[in-house]
Amino acid sequence: MQIAVTFRHMETSDPLRDYAEEKLERVKKYIEEPIDAQVVMSVEKKIRHRAEVSLVAKGVTIKGSEETNDMYAAIDAVVDKIERQLKRYKEKLKNHKPSSGRERQIRKSIFAAESFEESGKEPVIVRSHSFPVKPMSVEEAVMQMDLMHKDFLVFTDDESEDINVVYRRKDGNYGLIIPQAS
Known part of the structure; x- marks a missing residue:
């Protein structure tokens, strides 16, 4: 999994980067490799902490963003949102009959x-x-x-x-x- 972390309007933080990478490891079980993840963390007016995640893997692109007053909580919330989207996507794919190579x-x-x-x-x-x-x-x-x-x-x-x-x-x-x- 390739993860790129960007910080906007805030100091670069290795603990935040490690936390985001650790949390994004959870989504590996729902989607096939290779996965490219883009994480953007930003702070607005010193109280609004925003985390945005964009995942791209094998033709599937999933995006999510959350805003709270704590960056760790924002990361947790956006990863939970991405995980719910991936679960729903996998469930629909499982219920769908497989294609017979007619692309x-x-x-x-x-x-x-x-x-x-x-x-x-x-x-x-x-x-x-x-x-x-x-x-x-x-x-x-x-x-x-x-x-x-x-x-x-x-x-x-x-x-x-x-x-x-x-x-x-x-x-x-x-x-x-x-x-x-x-």
Whole structure:
């Protein structure tokens, strides 16, 4: 487990760093290696102690933050929150039937805005990224999207094997886009 600890608006403290690393060792049992953890500890107005943790492991990103009047309590609370999220994630994965290796590759491209304004020219691709899309249910896709703190997620429906998109609406609900062949 790779753990990076950052201190903001406070003195660097080895006991706090060791305490955070020791507490984060608890989450190893819920998630597969390799795990990258980013811990940010900050103090605002000398009384608000804030601990933020971001975990990334095998396509799963989990974030949490807590604020108390004691940094050790903030670390305990945020690790407890992360642990609850991971338990819930593992439980949903356990209840979900395993995929039979039917992953698809998706390619994401980002175009430069200027390339659309100039008439007669092809759009310029600024960045491109490919990633596997594993089959999952709509409920699992919503959970995965929430865990990653994203506004949308492209996934393969485990029943129909079609590519779908689930997204967060402005009213707080979720939307589902199911393409239909014409």
